[in-house]
Amino acid sequence: MSLVVQKYGGSSVADAESIKRVAKRIVAAKRAGNEVVVVVSAMGDTTDELIDLAQQVSPLPEGRELDMLLTSGERISMALLAMAIGSLGVEARSFTGSQAGVITDRVHNRARIIRVTPGRIHKALEEGAIAIVAGFQGVSDDTKDITTLGRGGSDTTAVALAAAMGAEVCEIYTDVDGVYTADPRLVPSARKLAAVRYEEMLELAASGAKILHLRCVEYARRFDVPIHVRSSFSTLEGTWIRNTPEGAEMEQAIIAGVAHDTSEAKITVIGVPDKPGEAARIFRAVADAEINIDMVVQNVSAASTGLTDISFTLPKTDGAKAVNLLDKLKERIGFDSLAYDDQIAKVSLIGAGMKSHPGVTASFFEALAQAGVNAEMISTSEIRISVVCRADSVKPAVTAIHTAFDLDADDEAVVYAGTGR
Amino acid sequence: MSLVVQKYGGSSVADAESIKRVAKRIVAAKRAGNEVVVVVSAMGDTTDELIDLAQQVSPLPEGRELDMLLTSGERISMALLAMAIGSLGVEARSFTGSQAGVITDRVHNRARIIRVTPGRIHKALEEGAIAIVAGFQGVSDDTKDITTLGRGGSDTTAVALAAAMGAEVCEIYTDVDGVYTADPRLVPSARKLAAVRYEEMLELAASGAKILHLRCVEYARRFDVPIHVRSSFSTLEGTWIRNTPEGAEMEQAIIAGVAHDTSEAKITVIGVPDKPGEAARIFRAVADAEINIDMVVQNVSAASTGLTDISFTLPKTDGAKAVNLLDKLKERIGFDSLAYDDQIAKVSLIGAGMKSHPGVTASFFEALAQAGVNAEMISTSEIRISVVCRADSVKPAVTAIHTAFDLDADDEAVVYAGTGR
Structure with missing residues (x-):
């Protein structure tokens, strides 16, 4: 049985209907014989709405408290996703970053992952459940405070979990169907790339391609985690990011x-x-x-x-x-x-x-x-x-x-x- | 210095303005020379909205996942309250039920508190901060899963913390100014009671008085925690619930x-x-x-x-x-x-x-x-x-x-x- 990590962004779980659609997709991956770990972002605009609330009560919110606030977003989406999967007859258990063993430094709002100790995730998989993990969040090594990873954080969570668990692939689901030779809005004749190497993806990300955050690609390159970027709205192959085989x-x-x-x-x-x-x-x-x-x-x-x-x-x-x-x-x-x-x-x-x-x-x-x-x-x-x-x-x-x-x-x-x- | 536990219900923190008002009140208690621990419910109708979302994705949501979902409500209100206090120049740190040491059995949606080990709360107080604790939630003793306490849960959290920390009083802030001799909407001549004994309050609660949940009063009686029920919208004395002195x-x-x-x-x-x-x-x-x-x-x-x-x-x-x-x-x-x-x-x-x-x-x-x-x-x-x-x-x-x-x-x-x- 092979282990697959799937990551769904906020636009893929924006409302109840989207969550139910994604749930079906996850269950299909499980029924195809995989062990499945899912990393999920907050629903749609939740994070922006929470930041707006924070600014209403404080001109300069404390980093620790902002992290506590923002991490409620993934808590909502992951619990709903677990329920939606449960209603399809497959057990799913949700885990916060802390419960999933995502250990970070103590720099609030842009923490870096120090290590991942996914004991509870392994246990859930062994017991036949799908594990749903909150993206973007972790817990600080020393103070045990809740932290967030900053921009691109959920992608990084997914790649870090895939690396720590030796997953075969980290699938990043988004609202576009892969990496293109140019931005298709600017160049209609742009083509989807079947595959791209880590170093190229790093340069693309650093040069303005918004599909993946630099940090997540760096992490994937360091631990040699194959990433498959694809659309959550179709079953088409997307773009593979990995080193070319010898x-x-x-x-x-x-x-x-x-x-x-x-x-x-x-x-x-x-x-x-x-x-x-x-x-x-x-x-x-x-x-x-x-x-x-x-x-x-x-x-x-x-x-x-x-x-x-x-x-x-x-x-x-x-x-x-x-x-x-x-x-x-x-x-x-x-x-x-x-x-x-x-x-x-x-x-x-x-x-x-x-x-x-x-x-x-x-x-x-x-x-x-x-x-x-x-x-x-x-x-x-x-x-x-x-x-x-x-x-x-x-x-x-x-x-x-x-x-x-x-x-x-x-x-x-x-x-x-x-x-x- | 005396220790005061204050609990604010959802109507007291329904929006940014209310949260800022409550923050001022909490800071006043701190500046009056008290150590202050605050227990807070989810904002306004948040819990109902989350339950509604759950029902949209699943006809019968799993208890574990429902608890994971609902506990995001207090996470939001407590982080915002801590920020609002911070912006008044006083340090406040928020803690989840789990972080505050609220240990429960594993019965999801209506867990019972087994013990309270508020080490991190004590530490926050010692360091001069106000501690804000999520009401209604805890963590199960054995499975380390997130649990909720069911109806009246935040009141129970407040009383349990007050008992465990030897607080002088547990102040329960609500939208009415105390316990009345009858429901004032039914009997306009009803009077506010200055004080009432635990056993009377238990019978009142069991007989339809909605101001406090039975369970919280039982807990207070067992550990002899004086409760002061009062309005968050005025500074009037409310109603004291405690045993009559000898x-x-x-x-x-x-x-x-x-x-x-x-x-x-x-x-x-x-x-x-x-x-x-x-x-x-x-x-x-x-x-x-x-x-x-x-x-x-x-x-x-x-x-x-x-x-x-x-x-x-x-x-x-x-x-x-x-x-x-x-x-x-x-x-x-x-x-x-x-x-x-x-x-x-x-x-x-x-x-x-x-x-x-x-x-x-x-x-x-x-x-x-x-x-x-x-x-x-x-x-x-x-x-x-x-x-x-x-x-x-x-x-x-x-x-x-x-x-x-x-x-x-x-x-x-x-x-x-x-x-x-």
Whole structure:
């Protein structure tokens, strides 16, 4: 008998009807001969509604209490799901993060999993029941306080449980049917990928693909947990995320897909003295405010002035904070002025094959040039090329790159030889 | 420093504004120099809404899962209350029933408290925080599953914590300002009692007074926990429930109050053979169906027939079930017919003083007779007289008895010499 971990997001359990539909699906997996562990998020907008309530009673809710509040959301969905399964004649038992042995550090609202000790889950499975586990939550190792894992937390719970229990697969059910070569809303000819490697999925997630959170993919890669991302509204195969089996390497496609991200802004610090330590000062100040910066470009300084400009991108939501912060440090750092630009977008091409295909970079920039898109900043990794362009150039940029690399559905290119299973 | 346990019901924390109001009250108790433990119910109609959701996904939800579901209600209210207190500059920490050490048996939906081990609550108090505890819930001793205590559960949690921690008082906050000599909606001249003894409160609760659940009063009596029932909407003294101090006995009033109950129905089993064991058969059948019967009357059998009639009262909600049950046993028990009557009411006079005042029973029936109310069934305890009458006689019956025993507010009789504290 093989062990399957399934994770259902909030949109899959948004109301009683959805819960009953998901229950049938879970029971089918059990009746097909699997041991089934289900991780579930809070119903629909529950979490947002609870945060709204919290803000009504307190301008700055304590982290511990916010976690206590938010974890009620999964408690509701998991109990209802267990009942719905029970009414189909199959026993299901729900477990909180704490009961499931999800042990975390004590950082409220964005705790990290330290270890998983799923003794009660194993026992439930041995006794023939389906185990339903609250996603997103755990209990702190030392203080025994309830914690939450932050964004993407339920996916991480599912992968962590799958890793700890040696599951054959972690199925992530969502409202789309897999990972595409580009966002289908932007590029109608985008194709669903049958499979993608962990490192590619990490770059896709980091470059704006919203289907899986970075942290969950990192966890899966570390413990080599195969993820199957699929729709809870159909029975179609979705996208497998896993390492390519040995020997399949030669069939590997060059490119996985094109991702874009319009959630970032660009700050340019103008007229910074070009001597050692100045850039460090700027980035230390930003980091101390817990702002994550993404791309960085430093101009070659003008010989005549000894001054340079430093540009970096960061989440738009942190934009105002960063500008205020830097403005206060203007004298100390000794720069001329700040420019803030939130009309930018990042477009990225991702593919493990580009390591060994030197022509990719050239083709990428040729495609951009032909589409009339100007690259304002450039950054690359071994398997990714990203550029920052004007926000209104996103669609032509992504479309041009998608076509240039033969990703469009019409030509039926096999992007990746893996066919799932 | 004295320890106070406060309990707030669902109507006291129905929305964000109410929660902020209650938070101020709790902070005031803390600033007055007390150690404060707060027990809280779910917000407003949350529990009913959750039960409704459960019924949408399952016709007969599993007890374990229903408890998991319902306990999310207090989790929400207690976290919000802790945040609201925090925003007033006082630290508050919320604890689930399990975290607070409320250990129960494993009977889901109506668990009984086995013991309370409030180590984390003590620690929170020692560290200067207010402790907020989820009412109504606990964790089973052996299976470590989440349980709920059933009706009146939050009151019971509060009294149990007060007992385990040696609190000076358990304050039960509700939407009325105390215990009255009769239901003020029925008898406008009813007066608030300054104090009432445990045994009287038990009889009042058993006779239809809804302010406190029987179980919570039983617990308080067993552990001698003084209860102060009061309104969360005013700062008036409410009603104290406790034993009369030694020496105050002589000032004890005869009567505490008049209670009524219109939630019961009467079943009469007609033509039962009057031989040993027949009544037992009837009551065993009813008891096996977990139906609680209240009053019982057996007529003297007619010498000519050797048959008798047996009447008993039971909750209306169990009426149909009991009638069906008995109908099926008609042949085996050998009775003629069944009569079902749900147009009845029970009216009760309660007072510890009646033990030593033989005139009470006579005055009680004289008052009923003068009001033209016919008593259909009668039952008494040491400190209570109850009659069953027609449902539409409730108001004249209660009013007449209330007046006959000098309970009306106008004459300003001192019902009970205790004046609170």
